[in-house]
Amino acid sequence: MIVVVAGVSGSGKTTVGVLLAKTLGWHFTDGDALHPAANIAKMRAGQPLTDADRKPWLDRVVAWMDGYLASGQPAVLACSALKRSYRGELRAAGPGVRIVFLEVSRSVLAARLGGRHDHFFPAALLDSQLATVEVPQPDEDVLVLPASARPGQEVRDIMAYYQLQPAPGRMVP
Numbered sequence: 001m002i003v004v005v006a007g008v009s010g011s012g013k014t015t016v017g018v019l020l021a022k023t024l025g026w027h028f029t030d031g032d033a034l035h036p037a038a039n040i041a042k043m044r045a046g047q048p049l050t051d052a053d054r055k056p057w058l059d060r061v062v063a064w065m066d067g068y069l070a071s072g073q074p075a076v077l078a079c080s081a082l083k084r085s086y087r088g089e090l091r092a093a094g095p096g097v098r099i100v101f102l103e104v105s106r107s108v109l110a111a112r113l114g115g116r117h118d119h120f121f122p123a124a125l126l127d128s129q130l131a132t133v134e135v136p137q138p139d140e141d142v143l144v145l146p147a148s149a150r151p152g153q154e155v156r157d158i159m160a161y162y163q164l165q166p167a168p169g170r171m172v173p
Helices: 013-024 037-044 051-071 084-091 106-114 123-132 151-162
Strands: 002-006 027-030 075-078 097-103 143-146
Touching: 002 013, 002 051, 002 084, 002 151, 013 027, 013 075, 013 097, 013 151, 037 051, 051 075, 051 084, 084 097, 097 151, 143 151
Parallel strands: 002 075, 002 097, 027 075, 097 143
Antiparallel strands: none
């Protein structure tokens, strides 16, 4: 199984994803690490990505997922998956893919991004992501969670929804 923690930049994908993976004893990967260098340079320069820019990245993400699904190793992936079509590509990797979408208000996102200085994604690109995002609809089978300041609660909600158990000796946050 792969649990994809999705949402716009600043929604808490990485924070929740890391905590979920640690609790489950699964591998974690941040989809940002799979971006081609050209995408990172473009975002760092304050230019939003286009669908054409995102295509090679999504291909890398799906290839990563294919490897984990083929090996039977469970994993957690943080990935923006902003559009329905992107989530469809991720889900097409196999029946073991589950997607969680973290919803956060614009004001909270802006505050989080404004306080983040060690990431290539500048706060100035927030509006472009909000213009691009397609919030999952009920027919997509995506768990939509209102993100909070309590990642532990979000992890508990994900685990309860997908009936996941913590790894031996690990505590649910």
